[in-house]
Amino acid sequence: MVQILGLFKQAEVAANATEALQQAGYTNQQFELLTDHPYPDGAFGERVTKHRLYVFPFIGALLGFSVALLLTTATQAAYPMVTGGKPILGLPPMIIIAYEGTMLGAILFTVLGIFFESRIPNFKAGIYDPRITEGYIGITLDCATERVNAVEQVLRRAGAEDVLTKE
Amino acid sequence: MHSNGHLAEVTEEEFTQDVLGRHATTGPRYRRLMWITGLLFVMGIAGFVLRAVTSGFDEREPWGYFAATVAFLITTAGAAPVVAVALRLVKAHWRRAMTRIAEMYAAVGVLTLLMFIPLLFLVPSAAGRRTLWFQDTDPPTLGLHSSLIIPGAPHVWVTLQIALFVLVSLALLRLSARPDMAVLRARASGRLAAWGRRMSAGWLGTQKQWTVFQVGVGALGALFFIMLIGTVTLYCIDFGMTLVPGWRDSIFAAQQSVNALQGGLATTVLTLWLVRRYGKLEKYIHMEHFWGASKILLALTLLWFYFWWSAFIIFWYGRQPAEQAVLQLLMFGPYRYVFILAFVFCFIAPFLTLLWNGVRRSTWGPPLASAFILIGILLDKTRLYVAAYSVPNDEITAHLLEKVPPTNYPDIIDLMMVVGAISGAVFVYLVVARVIPVFSMWEMTEGIRLRAVRPFLKTKMVVLGKPD
Numbered sequence: 001m002v003q004i005l006g007l008f009k010q011a012e013v014a015a016n017a018t019e020a021l022q023q024a025g026y027t028n029q030q031f032e033l034l035t036d037h038p039y040p041d042g043a044f045g046e047r048v049t050k051h052r053l054y055v056f057p058f059i060g061a062l063l064g065f066s067v068a069l070l071l072t073t074a075t076q077a078a079y080p081m082v083t084g085g086k087p088i089l090g091l092p093p094m095i096i097i098a099y100e101g102t103m104l105g106a107i108l109f110t111v112l113g114i115f116f117e118s119r120i121p122n123f124k125a126g127i128y129d130p131r132i133t134e135g136y137i138g139i140t141l142d143c144a145t146e147r148v149n150a151v152e153q154v155l156r157r158a159g160a161e162d163v164l165t166k167e
Numbered sequence: 168m169h170s171n172g173h174l175a176e177v178t179e180e181e182f183t184q185d186v187l188g189r190h191a192t193t194g195p196r197y198r199r200l201m202w203i204t205g206l207l208f209v210m211g212i213a214g215f216v217l218r219a220v221t222s223g224f225d226e227r228e229p230w231g232y233f234a235a236t237v238a239f240l241i242t243t244a245g246a247a248p249v250v251a252v253a254l255r256l257v258k259a260h261w262r263r264a265m266t267r268i269a270e271m272y273a274a275v276g277v278l279t280l281l282m283f284i285p286l287l288f289l290v291p292s293a294a295g296r297r298t299l300w301f302q303d304t305d306p307p308t309l310g311l312h313s314s315l316i317i318p319g320a321p322h323v324w325v326t327l328q329i330a331l332f333v334l335v336s337l338a339l340l341r342l343s344a345r346p347d348m349a350v351l352r353a354r355a356s357g358r359l360a361a362w363g364r365r366m367s368a369g370w371l372g373t374q375k376q377w378t379v380f381q382v383g384v385g386a387l388g389a390l391f392f393i394m395l396i397g398t399v400t401l402y403c404i405d406f407g408m409t410l411v412p413g414w415r416d417s418i419f420a421a422q423q424s425v426n427a428l429q430g431g432l433a434t435t436v437l438t439l440w441l442v443r444r445y446g447k448l449e450k451y452i453h454m455e456h457f458w459g460a461s462k463i464l465l466a467l468t469l470l471w472f473y474f475w476w477s478a479f480i481i482f483w484y485g486r487q488p489a490e491q492a493v494l495q496l497l498m499f500g501p502y503r504y505v506f507i508l509a510f511v512f513c514f515i516a517p518f519l520t521l522l523w524n525g526v527r528r529s530t531w532g533p534p535l536a537s538a539f540i541l542i543g544i545l546l547d548k549t550r551l552y553v554a555a556y557s558v559p560n561d562e563i564t565a566h567l568l569e570k571v572p573p574t575n576y577p578d579i580i581d582l583m584m585v586v587g588a589i590s591g592a593v594f595v596y597l598v599v600a601r602v603i604p605v606f607s608m609w610e611m612t613e614g615i616r617l618r619a620v621r622p623f624l625k626t627k628m629v630v631l632g633k634p635d
Contacts, residue, residue, distance in 0.1 A: 011616075032373050032374065032375075033373065033374050034371050034372045034373055035372050035374075035377070036179075036346070036350070036372060036609065036612060037346070037609045037610070037612045037613040037616065038377040038380075038381060038609070038613060039374075039377075039634075040634035040635065041374075041378075046374055047374075049374050049375040049378045051375070051378055051379050051382065053379055053382045053383060053386065054382065054386070057386055057390070072315070072317070075318075076315055076316070081316075088315065089315055090301050090315040092299065092300070092301045093299070093300045093301055093302065093315060093317045093320065094315070096299065096300070096324060096401075097317065097324065099397065100324055100327055100328055100331070100397075103331055103390065103393060103394060103397070104327070104331055106390055107331055107334060107335050107338070107387075107390050107394075110338075110383070110386050110387060110390060111338050111387075113383070114342060114379065114383040114387075117379040117383075118368075118376060118379050118380070118383075119369075120368050120369065121368065121369065122368070122369035125369055125371075126371055126373075128371050130353035130354060132353075132371075132372055133183065133349065133350045133353045133354055134179075134180055134183065134354075135179045135180055135183075135612070138372075
């Protein structure tokens with residue numbers, strides 16, 4: 001497979017190029033847009049990206065809360081020392097530790113989630129061109145070696161200023 | 168011309184070129200400021216060592232100004248990233264020029280965390296004291312409602328809280344700067360490009376990356392906000408209020424939290440003005456940024472008074488002996504002049520400044536009010552923490568303060584530590600501003616693309632695209 005990157009100076013032209021690719025038989029699941037800043041979802045007719053990042057903080061918070069509750073409850077239950085006839089467990093300090101445990105879990109899992117969903121570290125770097133940081137829009141897709149010329153023609157006809165390939 | 172065909176103040180490419188050009192070089196004035204703040208920071212470290220050697224960690228009184236400075240740094244530099252977080256959450260478009268300026272203060276958190284460590288040796292265990300931890304001794308002396316023993320309270324838990332707060336601030340800065348690091352990777356040269364290569368961590372700018380990035384920035388921002396309130400709350404209670412017998416104020420933590428929001432915004436606005444003035448960045452930082460911030464600053468200044476008044480009135484009308492002693496210690500006794508000045512600078516001066524529409528709608532009014540607020544916060548923390556740390560060790564378990572300690576005036580070592588710590592914070596910020604662009608370039612270029620100036624009848628007006 002060969003990676004192809006078409007570079008477009010105008011965002012409007014890049015949006016039209018995705019249509020040209022779809023007319024040439026490529027679905028929006030097969031190409032990817034590269035931009036220097038976020039564009040609104042669907043601005044280029046690209047696929048809706050899915051992620052599960054929102055799940056990570058909740059799982060982390062739940063785990064952290066459970067561990068904190070276990071720590072404060074189980075340690076007291078294991079060595080119960082009744083002083084002055086008062087109950088073993090006191091809610092106010094347990095709430096503080098539960099809060100800290102919850103936040104510890106939520107923060108660590110959010111950071112892990114960002115790493116996981118962003119696929120960091122990414123040892124197989126995709127095709128890229130510094131002009132994207134100048135405001136160019138990149139359209140990248142993988143295709144079989146025998147189709148490289150055809151895809152390049154589609155991209156150039158659609159207005160690509162340059163087309164790069166990478167084995 | 169804007170790429171959309173409309174007139175624009177500056178194009179994306181002009182902006183990126185300009186920022187990269189400025190970022191690549193360090194001017195002589197900037198270098199001089201780094202030297203001055205660096206040397207003052209070293210002087211502060213010397214002051215700390217002198218204090219540790221001459222006074223040790225047995226008595227709290229010599230460390231009052233140090234504790235006040237830690238509180239000042241948490242309330243100002245520590246809270247500054249909240250400006251970026253809050254304005255991103257409400258999708259305020261005028262935020263773009265100030266978000267990075269605010270979130271770069273996250274790096275100062277490392278200094279604050281290091282400065283917090285010595286304070287752990289000064290505050291006794293929560294057992295047998297009236298604290299947030301409701302922890303009694305064995306046998307019980309306080310008659311608390313449970314016999315729960317929390318190991319390490321409050322030290323371990325406040326340290327964990329502040330460490331997590333610093334971690335989430337740094338993670339926010341690190342994540343938010345990632346797309347800009349890709350710009351450095353592609354367009355800078357030498358060490359800056361190598362730094363950008365390492366820090367961009369394979370950033371390409373795919374739609375998936377942008378989506379995860381924006382959700383991640385939002386999630387970390389929300390967690391940062393929760394951690395900020397938690398940090399301010401635990402620090403001011405465990406390392407301030409509970410050291411004074413009879414000082415039981417349920418509003419204090421909320422008032423300190425509002426003070427942190429006020430301090431964070433004031434720090435950002437003042438830095439924005441300094442960056443605009445001395446970085447010659449009038450092209451990107453306009454009156455609208457100060458105007459937008461000034462309205463929130465005015466609201467927070469009024470809130471500061473509301474919370475202070477709510478707490479004060481309870482003590483004032485309560486008039487119990489313990490409450491009278493606390494009022495004497497913190498407001499009308501040995502620190503009355505500091506209290507009056509703090510009140511003037513935290514509330515009266517910024518309120519009277521920001522009251523006027525013409526002043527709010529200027530580039531100098533909001534920074535002036537911010538400077539007042541920062542002076543006020545330093546004075547306020549001084550009267551709170553220096554007073555609290557002047558209570559002797561053997562009195563902090565009492566029911567009330569029998570004898571109000573006299574004024575603890577700063578000596579040369581205190582001044583060295585206070586000036587050194589604040590200079591250290593500025594020094595850290597200056598260093599970080601050399602490796603991370605002072606503007607959030609991805610947000611600025613997005614803003615340029617979404618903004619156009621179009622003719623309207625006989626004038627021109629800004630048309631803003633709002634994607635969501």
